[in-house]
Amino acid sequence: MVGVTAAIVLSGIVLIGYPLYIHEAGDGVTLLTYTGLLWGAIITASAMVHEYYVTKNEDRETTGKNA
Amino acid sequence: MTAENIAVSLLPLQNGVTPEVADSATAVAVVVAYFLLMIGIGVLFVKRAHASTADFWIAGGTVSLRVQVFAFFAAVVSGGTFFGIGGMAYGFGLGAMAVFLSAILGGLVFMMIFVAAPMRRAGVYTVPDYLKLRYNSNAVRIVAALLFATFSWAYLIPQLTAAGITIDFVLPNVGYGAGVFIATVVFALYVSVGGMWAVTWTDFIQGVIVMFVAVAPVPFIIWDLGAGGSISAAIANDPGFGGTTAPGLFLVGLAVTWVLAPLGLPYFGQRILSSDTDRVARRSIMWVSVVYLIVFTLMGVFVSAGAMAIEPNLADADYFYYAVLAEYAGPIIQGFGAAALFAAVMSTTDALLIALSASLGHDIPETMGIDLDERKETWLGAIITWTGAITAAWVALSPPSIIALMITLVAGAAASGLFPAMAIGTWWKRANAYGAIAAMLAGTLTYGGLLAFDVMAVENAEVLVSVPVGIAALIIGSYATARPGPKELRNFQKFHEKKPDQSITTQADD
Numbered sequence: 262m263v264g265v266t267a268a269i270v271l272s273g274i275v276l277i278g279y280p281l282y283i284h285e286a287g288d289g290v291t292l293l294t295y296t297g298l299l300w301g302a303i304i305t306a307s308a309m310v311h312e313y314y315v316t317k318n319e320d321r322e323t324t325g326k327n328a
Numbered sequence: 329m330t331a332e333n334i335a336v337s338l339l340p341l342q343n344g345v346t347p348e349v350a351d352s353a354t355a356v357a358v359v360v361a362y363f364l365l366m367i368g369i370g371v372l373f374v375k376r377a378h379a380s381t382a383d384f385w386i387a388g389g390t391v392s393l394r395v396q397v398f399a400f401f402a403a404v405v406s407g408g409t410f411f412g413i414g415g416m417a418y419g420f421g422l423g424a425m426a427v428f429l430s431a432i433l434g435g436l437v438f439m440m441i442f443v444a445a446p447m448r449r450a451g452v453y454t455v456p457d458y459l460k461l462r463y464n465s466n467a468v469r470i471v472a473a474l475l476f477a478t479f480s481w482a483y484l485i486p487q488l489t490a491a492g493i494t495i496d497f498v499l500p501n502v503g504y505g506a507g508v509f510i511a512t513v514v515f516a517l518y519v520s521v522g523g524m525w526a527v528t529w530t531d532f533i534q535g536v537i538v539m540f541v542a543v544a545p546v547p548f549i550i551w552d553l554g555a556g557g558s559i560s561a562a563i564a565n566d567p568g569f570g571g572t573t574a575p576g577l578f579l580v581g582l583a584v585t586w587v588l589a590p591l592g593l594p595y596f597g598q599r600i601l602s603s604d605t606d607r608v609a610r611r612s613i614m615w616v617s618v619v620y621l622i623v624f625t626l627m628g629v630f631v632s633a634g635a636m637a638i639e640p641n642l643a644d645a646d647y648f649y650y651a652v653l654a655e656y657a658g659p660i661i662q663g664f665g666a667a668a669l670f671a672a673v674m675s676t677t678d679a680l681l682i683a684l685s686a687s688l689g690h691d692i693p694e695t696m697g698i699d700l701d702e703r704k705e706t707w708l709g710a711i712i713t714w715t716g717a718i719t720a721a722w723v724a725l726s727p728p729s730i731i732a733l734m735i736t737l738v739a740g741a742a743a744s745g746l747f748p749a750m751a752i753g754t755w756w757k758r759a760n761a762y763g764a765i766a767a768m769l770a771g772t773l774t775y776g777g778l779l780a781f782d783v784m785a786v787e788n789a790e791v792l793v794s795v796p797v798g799i800a801a802l803i804i805g806s807y808a809t810a811r812p813g814p815k816e817l818r819n820f821q822k823f824h825e826k827k828p829d830q831s832i833t834t835q836a837d838d
Contacts, residue, residue: 262441269434269587277427277583281576291571297426298625301433305617308437312614316607 358663370518398535402675410672417632419645423572431586446823455597465761473691480684484720486734520710534671541668549634561637581788589739592746595679744794745772763806771798
């Protein structure tokens with residue numbers, strides 16, 4: 262849980278904060294658009310990793326108790 | 329499709345143009361058929377919904393994963409997202425859209441890892457009920473119920489605004505105001521008769537519809553303009569479209585709001601409680617985040633780009649989807665598009681109405697010692713549903729802002745008022761009832777005060793102050809008063825016991 266939370270928060274600070282910090286301007290697709298969507302992909306992947314580990318641990322506990 | 333048979337025009341309205349449907353009769357027939365289907369589902373579940381209070385408020389806590397994924401997706405989408413994601417791109421550029429979309433995902437995932445399983449394990453009917461068990465305090469339950477009812481009601485306003493815009497698109501002669509009231513009557517009707525059972529099954533159908541219809545225009549846009557061409561054409565019409573024209577502090581506030589808000593938004597909690605098990609509650613949110621990312625990245629990028637390429641001068645950014653439908657689709661597809669918009673709006677509105685009526689019809693009477701039998705409680709819930717819907721519709725006649733900003737406003741209040749007590753309190757043993765009440769009041773009042781006196785220089789930045797104030801109030805209030813007693817800690821322990829795939833009997837009335 263701590264790892265997933267850290268991954269989401271830190272990636273958010275880097276991927277949203279940095280493009281806003283450098284405050285680019287232009288008439289094309291800018292860095293914030295790419296990094297913003299990348300942040301979404303990282304969040305979703307983190308959710309899947311978290312669920313995988315929680316389920317694995319729960320099942321292991323159940324199997325251990327039943328054995 | 330030729331310009332002749334599209335027969336849809338972008339008519340000038342006030343400061344811009346607003347799209348209208350090609351063949352109103354056909355599109356209306358599709359929408360009416362959809363309304364009848366939803367009301368029919370409500371009627372189908374009358375008996376089951378009124379069998380017990382658990383059935384009315386949380387569908388007996390038995391909703392399976394497959395149904396819950398789409399029902400949850402529909403509830404998350406809402407009129408705010410359906411219009412809001414693309415509307416944000418149309419109004420503020422793709423960069424703002426990307427931040428908005430990803431922050432909502434972050435909030436969903438935080439809800440999944442922090443509160444979904446503990447809350448479901450509590451086996452209660454409502455979120456204020458859960459907070460009462462956590463803090464062993466009726467006062468916490470009353471304050472939480474009042475906040476939940478207030479936020480649910482306020483969140484109804486942008487949803488009904490979206491419904492009014494949709495009816496204005498399909499039936500321009502009826503107009504926006506009458507549209508709001510027609511939608512209100514349909515929503516309140518099936519919620520009040522079918523309870524959470526009707527809400528769950530209509531949400532399931534609506535989730536499937538929304539998923540497909542949201543991305544339906546994408547192939548047409550790519551076929552016509554090309555994948556990169558649509559974005560280039562949009563940038564040609566608005567040079568800021570590829571990035572963002574929004575201030576940085578606005579985007580930071582937007583991100584913080586939506587990362588924290590789902591932990592405090594009433595209708596998400598109600599859906600978690602209806603899950604069959606704690607694992608279903610968690611896993612449904614995980615799959616929702618996957619579907620949400622794919623569907624709304626495609627929609628947010630290509631449909632808003634298509635709209636900007638077609639018409640850069642829409643009267644309201646929220647019209648972007650209809651502008652694309654008007655250009656590329658015939659009346660039947662336009663009718664389905666309108667029905668999908670209703671689906672998005674209805675799925676959140678009905679969940680909000682349930683959360684509103686549960687807070688006022690279940691939590692407050694029970695806390696005050698008013699003994700209502702199950703029949704009286706469900707009928708009180710129905711009356712509250714109608715009252716809340718009609719009063720929100722009245723306010724929605726003159727919506728104060730675009731939909732994305734309205735939902736963010738309410739989400740900011742939920743994040744400020746409920747996040748510390750809900751999320752931190754679920755995991756921090758030392759948190760007690762005094763700290764929770766202090767956090768709810770301090771967060772909400774700070775947020776309200778900053779808004780009322782227009783203190784912040786940039787919109788959406790209020791949460792950057794009010795959320796830390798709420799967290800500080802939780803910590804100071806808890807440390808300044810006695811440690812939680814054994815009963816509070818017993819419940820706390822129970823919420824964190826991992827019992828995989830174990831159905832939990834609801835015990836709200838303990």
